[in-house]
Amino acid sequence: NAGVTQTPKFQVLKTGQSMTLQCAQDMNHNSMYWYRQDPGMGLRLIYYSASEGTTDKGEVPNGYNVSRLNKREFSLRLESAAPSQTSVYFCASRFRANLPDTQYFGPGTRLTVL
Amino acid sequence: GNSVTQMEGPVTLSEEAFLTINCTYTATGYPSLFWYVQYPGEGLQLLLKATKADDKGSNKGFEATYRKETTSFHLEKGSVQVSDSAVYFCALDAPGSSNTGKLIFGQGTTLQVKP
Numbered sequence: 001n002a003g004v005t006q007t008p009k010f011q012v013l014k015t016g017q018s019m020t021l022q023c024a025q026d027m028n029h030n031s032m033y034w035y036r037q038d039p040g041m042g043l044r045l046i047y048y049s050a051s052e053g054t055t056d057k058g059e060v061p062n063g064y065n066v067s068r069l070n071k072r073e074f075s076l077r078l079e080s081a082a083p084s085q086t087s088v089y090f091c092a093s094r095f096r097a098n099l100p101d102t103q104y105f106g107p108g109t110r111l112t113v114l
Numbered sequence: 115g116n117s118v119t120q121m122e123g124p125v126t127l128s129e130e131a132f133l134t135i136n137c138t139y140t141a142t143g144y145p146s147l148f149w150y151v152q153y154p155g156e157g158l159q160l161l162l163k164a165t166k167a168d169d170k171g172s173n174k175g176f177e178a179t180y181r182k183e184t185t186s187f188h189l190e191k192g193s194v195q196v197s198d199s200a201v202y203f204c205a206l207d208a209p210g211s212s213n214t215g216k217l218i219f220g221q222g223t224t225l226q227v228k229p
Contacts, residue, residue, distance in 0.1 A: 004157075031215045042118075042203060042219035043158075050214055058216060090157055097215030100146035100165045100207055105157040 001026050004106035006091050012112045013081045021076040021109050023091030029104075031097040032074035034058075034066060036087040037108075043090065049074055050097040081113045116141045120204050120220035127194055127227050135189040135223045137178075137204035145206040147171075147180055147187040148217065152201040161189075161202070194227045201225070 007022045025032065030051050035043040035058075045058030047066040055066050063085060065077045074093075078085060091106040121136040139145065146165045150158040162171030167182035176191045187204060204220040 033216060040221055042221040043217075044219075045216050048214060048216055056214070092158075094215055099215075100163070101215075102148075102160045102163070103215075103217055105150075105159070107157045 003027065004091055004093055004104050006089075006106035006109050008109060009107065010110050012114065013078075014114050015082060017081050018077070018079050019081065019111075020078075021089055021091075021111075022073070023075065023106060024073045025091075025093040025104070026072065027093065027095070027104065028071070029093035029095050030071070031094050032068065033092040033094075033103065034064075034074070034076045035090045035092065036060065037090060038087050046076065046089075078111075081111075083113045085111065086113045087111060116145070116206060116218045118204050118206055118218055118220035120202075120223050123222070124224040124226055127225070129196055129227055129229055130193045131227075133189070133191040133194045133198075133225065135202055135204075135225070137187045137189065137220060139185050139187065139204075139206050141185075141206055141218075144182075147178070148205045148207065149176070149178055149187070149189050150203040150205060150219075152203065152222070154200070158203065194225070196227045196229055199225055199227045 033048045034046040049068040089109045092103045149161040162173040164171040164180035205217040
């Protein structure tokens with residue numbers, strides 16, 4: 001099993017450009033999450049999908065959109081990138097949202113917006 | 115609301131020293147508590163967890179006890195190694211009322227172990 005995979009690993013964008021970060025899991029998990037990691041701030045939740053067919057805003061959703069394409073895939077889209085979105089983005093999944101299960105994280109995407 | 119506070123880093127220790135990283139939390143109800151570790155250039159990995167008061171999570175020589183009376187979940191290791199150098203995150207998960215499964219993270223504590 002590959003676990004949680006993310007593409008790309010690195011990306012540089014210019015202000016105003018758009019891009020989609022891809023995430024997939026092969027553990028048959030129901031819930032998926034997108035976080036951003038900034039120095040000194042831990043991880044903050046952007047959007048999540050508690051189950052296939054549902055998505056909800058997290059703590060810092062502005063400037064992002066998500067799509068739960070199917071049970072395996074959960075993508076994050078930046079429509080018009082801004083320098084404030086320079087960060088490391090992590091996708092995570094867990095079996096069920098309402099159980100204290102482990103969240104499994106992908107390796108991250110390092111995004112720089114110039 | 116729910117929150118997690120970790121001790122400020124970085125923490126620098128010599129090999130074989132004793133490690134404590136403090137973590138306290140604020141939460142409604144009875145959260146589950148986690149420690150995650152992030153090695154350089156990698157994603158987060160679960161280190162240990164505890165789901166109810168007085169539970170002790172342990173893994174790879176690390177331990178943490180869920181103390182409800184002091185709302186704490188401090189991470190300890192008796193003898194650190196250079197390979198333990200990483201960023202450690204305390205997190206809580208308050209499922210049930212919201213059914214979101216989202217984790218609330220502390221800001222992370224960087225540990226550097228010198229030979």
